Amino acid sequence: MHFDTIIRNGTVVTASDTFKSDVGILNGRIAALADGLASANEIIDATGLYVMPGGIDSHVHLDQPSGDGIVMADDFDTGTRSAAIGGNSTVLAFCMQEKGQSLREALKIYHEKAAGKCHVDVAFHLVITDPTPEVLGQELPALVEDGYTSLKVFMTYEGLRLRDDQILATLDTARRTGALVMVHCENEDAIRYLIGRHEEEGKFAPKYHATTRPVAAEREATHRALSLAEIVDVPVVIVHVSNREAMEEIRRARQRGQKIAGETCPQYLMLTADDLDQTELEGAKYVCSPPPRDKASQEACWEGLEQGVFDLFSSDHCPFRYDDAEGKLNEKGKRHFRWIPNGIPGVATRLPILFSEGVMKGRISLNQFVAVTSTNHAKLYGLYPRKGTIAVGADADIALWDPARRVTLTNDLLQHGADYTPYEGLDVQGWPVRLLIRGESIVSGDGLLKQAAGQYLPRSRSHLTTRQQA
Ligand code: URP
Ligand code: ZN
Numbered sequence: 001m002h003f004d005t006i007i008r009n010g011t012v013v014t015a016s017d018t019f020k021s022d023v024g025i026l027n028g029r030i031a032a033l034a035d036g037l038a039s040a041n042e043i044i045d046a047t048g049l050y051v052m053p054g055g056i057d058s059h060v061h062l063d064q065p066s067g068d069g070i071v072m073a074d075d076f077d078t079g080t081r082s083a084a085i086g087g088n089s090t091v092l093a094f095c096m097q098e099k100g101q102s103l104r105e106a107l108k109i110y111h112e113k114a115a116g117k118c119h120v121d122v123a124f125h126l127v128i129t130d131p132t133p134e135v136l137g138q139e140l141p142a143l144v145e146d147g148y149t150s151l152k153v154f155m156t157y158e159g160l161r162l163r164d165d166q167i168l169a170t171l172d173t174a175r176r177t178g179a180l181v182m183v184h185c186e187n188e189d190a191i192r193y194l195i196g197r198h199e200e201e202g203k204f205a206p207k208y209h210a211t212t213r214p215v216a217a218e219r220e221a222t223h224r225a226l227s228l229a230e231i232v233d234v235p236v237v238i239v240h241v242s243n244r245e246a247m248e249e250i251r252r253a254r255q256r257g258q259k260i261a262g263e264t265c266p267q268y269l270m271l272t273a274d275d276l277d278q279t280e281l282e283g284a285k286y287v288c289s290p291p292p293r294d295k296a297s298q299e300a301c302w303e304g305l306e307q308g309v310f311d312l313f314s315s316d317h318c319p320f321r322y323d324d325a326e327g328k329l330n331e332k333g334k335r336h337f338r339w340i341p342n343g344i345p346g347v348a349t350r351l352p353i354l355f356s357e358g359v360m361k362g363r364i365s366l367n368q369f370v371a372v373t374s375t376n377h378a379k380l381y382g383l384y385p386r387k388g389t390i391a392v393g394a395d396a397d398i399a400l401w402d403p404a405r406r407v408t409l410t411n412d413l414l415q416h417g418a419d420y421t422p423y424e425g426l427d428v429q430g431w432p433v434r435l436l437i438r439g440e441s442i443v444s445g446d447g448l449l450k451q452a453a454g455q456y457l458p459r460s461r462s463h464l465t466t467r468q469q470a
């Protein structure tokens with residue numbers, strides 16, 4: 001058999017197996033896994049490298065508007081470039097419904113933002129901010145059929161949050177349609193109350209972002225989200241879990257028999273609230289929600305990854321420029337933490353950080369790495385087995401990892417639109433030295449080889465909401 005490309009002499013790693021094999025690629029797909037493949041237009045020597053499915057980052061914010069003229073640092077061009085540099089072949093971004101807007105209108109806008117700009121494959125989660133009977137009754141069922149099979153709802157953020165009855169109605173629609181709902185769990189009323197108290201006490205520095213969003217506000221909302229899902233009998237994803245108590249809520253809900261997926265992110269392994277407590281306004285760089293906690297919480301999140309409480313390790317990439325009047329240091333944000341835009345960049349650093357801190361330090365296996373960074377994202381969000389694995393018939397989305405390569409993370413390396421990385425100066429071991437998407441080499445060395453080759457991906461339903469084995 002003659003292939004377009006053969007990857008030779010590498011070690012293939014999937015979520016379940018690690019084995020020596022050549023990989024034959026034909027027409028953008030993996031066509032053979034066998035030894036001694038010989039005939040191809042291009043032969044890539046992967047001696048000493050791991051041949052892994054490209055990363056799938058299912059929690060990425062790109063080109064979202066926010067009030068106050070604050071501008072997200074990445075659009076679909078820079079954001080997906082950075083994703084590719086960091087070894088990702090697919091990202092799932094958010095399509096934000098504005099109040100009063102139909103989901104179709106919102107999707108039209110986000111498809112236009114993405115058109116012709118994506119360097120990796122993309123799909124959209126629908127963020128429901130206005131769950132009217134029309135939206136839930138008419139639009140959503142049709143959109144799920146069209147391949148928009150996941151939603152996000154917020155329990156926090158004024159203007160975005162849903163009331164419990166609205167969350168129930170959205171969850172119920174998800175149950176009927178087979179959509180999967182992601183929930184951002186923080187108790188908005190508690191946070192508002194604490195912000196008011198901080199204001200009375202004259203506490204305005206970035207570090208107070210963390211003290212106004214305590215663990216109990218996340219734990220309570222997590223418990224409530226899980227209870228609401230139980231009431232209408234539907235699976236949910238609890239996103240960006242930052243601490244042990246919220247994680248234990250997931251464990252308990254599973255013990256009760258609920259189908260839950262859990263997600264954590266690099267910031268909860270690598271940062272703490274102390275990072276927000278720095279001289280001047282340096283702490284603004286680390287403002288995200290939920291906030292980074294403490295060392296014990298970091299250990300808990302590691303434990304959750306090791307033990308499978310967390311299915312997903314995502315970046316929650318939500319980039320703002322730091323030294324910028326339209327970013328973290330806007331005029332109001334300098335005076336009061338509540339106006340600092342929430343979110344940090346991380347789409348390029350997610351995989352190297354977990355590889356280095358998790359795999360190289362012996363906390364998780366190579367197979368767990370692949371599961372939580374790629375395979376589980378594909379299964380949960382309706383892209384499996386086309387994406388998320390190395391198997392005959394799958395898209396040839398392949399990251400070649402050099403486990404010996406040592407890199408010091410610097411902002412320049414990441415090629416995103418933000419003017420900082422929270423991980424500046426961090427030494428990592430292991431780097432994605434080459435990325436193929438549907439058989440095409442997209443990244444080699446430190447640069448993009450091919451521009452805007454990404455495609456939009458309509459999706460099937462989640463393995464969690466269908467009766468298939470997850
Ligand atoms: O601070 C964060 N995480 N910003 C992004 C929006 C969200 O809540 O995921
Ligand atoms: Zn969120």
Ligand code: ZN
Pocket residue numbers: 223249
């Ligand atoms: Zn509880």
Ligand code: ZN
Pocket residue numbers: 059061316317318
């Ligand atoms: Zn997010």
